[in-house]
Amino acid sequence: GGELSFNDMAYLGASRASKDFGLELVEVQSTTEADYLPNLRTLAKSGEYLVIVAVGFLMTDAVNTVADEFPNQFFAIIDGYVEKPNVLSVLFKEHEGSALVGALAAMIAHHYGYKAVGVVLGMEIPVLYKFEAGYYWGIRYGEKIYQEKTGKSITPLKILYTYTGAFNDPARGKIATQSQLGLGAGVVYNVAGATGLGIFEAVEEYCKSSGKTQGPPFAIGVDADQDWIKPGFIIASMMKRVDVGVYTATKRALDYYAGKIDKYGGILALGLQEGGIAVSTLEDLDTFLQIAIQAGRQVNRDEIYNKVKAMRESIPSWMWDEISKLADQLKTNPAGVSIYGLTFKDIADKIPYTSESIAQVRSTLKVGVEIVETTTTTPSPTPTTTTTPTTPTPTTTPTTATPLTTTGAPDYTVYVVSVVIIIIIAIAVLALLKRRK
CATH class of the missing domain: 3.40.50.2300 (Response regulator)
Incomplete structure (x- = not known):
């Protein structure tokens, strides 16, 4: 990401986790919202990943769907909330x-x-x-x-x-x-x-x-x-500190397979106290x-x-x-x-x-x-x-004919052009994979 912010922080946390825990890091970029589901499905199908980290609120629905289809795959969503036993929702204060x-x-x-x-x-x-x-x-x-x-x-x-x-x-x-x-x-x-x-x-x-x-x-x-x-x-x-969120989500999956914790899913809320929020x-x-x-x-x-x-x-x-x-x-x-x-x-x-x-x-x-x-509909509004x-x-309410959904919230698909990164932590340790199957 050119702005060195959200996605970069996520990548930073993932690369730190891959170094510290000896994991391989795979990065997949989704160019539009239509890519979220197929990308997540492809990754989950392979069964090769310790945890699939979806970065951004806009991926909530896709994670919700795919987590049901692959109950043995761990997912983490940054900035979204998905109530499933195999999903860790990382939220920030x-x-x-x-x-x-x-x-x-x-x-x-x-x-x-x-x-x-x-x-x-x-x-x-x-x-x-x-x-x-x-x-x-x-x-x-x-x-x-x-x-x-x-x-x-x-x-x-x-x-x-x-x-x-x-x-x-x-x-x-x-x-x-x-x-x-x-x-x-x-x-x-x-x-x-x-x-x-x-x-x-x-x-x-x-x-x-x-x-x-x-x-x-x-x-x-x-x-x-x-x-x-x-x-x-x-x-x-x-x-x-999205990096802290991604790192913690990875460590938590390893802790689960090592028998240190008995469940993976839930909410991880990171604020000042947890080192997840800070003034520079x-x-x-x-x-x-x-x-x-x-x-x-x-x-x-x-x-x-x-x-x-x-x-x-x-x-x-x-x-x-x-x-x-x-x-x-x-x-x-x-x-x-x-x-x-x-x-x-x-x-x-x-x-x-x-x-x-x-x-x-x-x-x-x-x-x-x-x-x-x-x-307006002009390219530079x-x-x-x-x-x-x-x-x-x-x-x-925008003046263009943007359809409003029944809840009154804007239809996000109209706006989303930004690239959302899905960060995947691929595991090099086969023993863990065998234990999961």
Whole structure:
């Protein structure tokens, strides 16, 4: 994946597992959703794989089907939930990391005198509501921290959000971000996969147009440590350690065959406490730069590292300390931290989110403006920006004749162009295979 995020993290975990456990790694890419089922079936039929790891929410239905057809094959799905004894559902507590970067965004915006903060999202699917809820809560909590630390009275920030309807369309990400920057956003959070590359570009261009060599305004990266992509303009990344998920799914299959655990399936929920979610650090940056160099990219490690370090040091150091403190509170006592009458435990308890429950959170936390994108049939969509008053519309209906399913959720097949990787861990140890049959 060119964005060095979700799929790259998955691959990283798989390659670490193959090295540590002496397994062979096979990687299969699906170019469209129609490939998911046949790809999974082919792999499961061979009976050669210890575990088949499907990466991404969009593969849920395919895994559900194939897991029934091959009850003796282990599957893991990253970011999806399939209730089968032979499927491990690896879910992340994205709301936790999103709360931390939300608090950081709010403190930075107030520090530099911005009026708003924003988030640009991909497709409107339930997993993204978790990012939204955590981020909004974090913004409001960050404002409280800012007031306590500085003794200044503040006007609450406007919170802007845009669903672009795509995870692989940097042009849409850029347009959405330009709108938000135009409305006074000091920080924009990328929750849009490769669409987010457009977010980074928009922020960099906006800064450079006023003669700045670094933010503010800043972007926030997602999934991987993306701070290196536009050094000086991405203040931090909300890292979702998909690599930890893939690695754990593999180890769990080995543990099962070794008789250490008695069942494979279930839910593996990874958050701050489990090392599955983190806000990027300079150490993470170094790791990612090394990966980029190993992948044959032309990157100047020292130059990038120094730029990111200088950017991080340009904001008051107490802000970073407060983020660490908040992380500890979210881990140990989520019911003890509250803002606008919502504890962080309340945010977590609403999972899985629906369009109704996220609308409720938006309204409680006074998320005022949704920028509705109207998707046209032209290849490069130009969204019109309309700002609605304090009650946001929960869903954005594209203007093209996109069929809406009976549940009112958009038909994802219309949008999905992005490549989803299926990672397979092939086993070199025949003894395990014999034991399974």
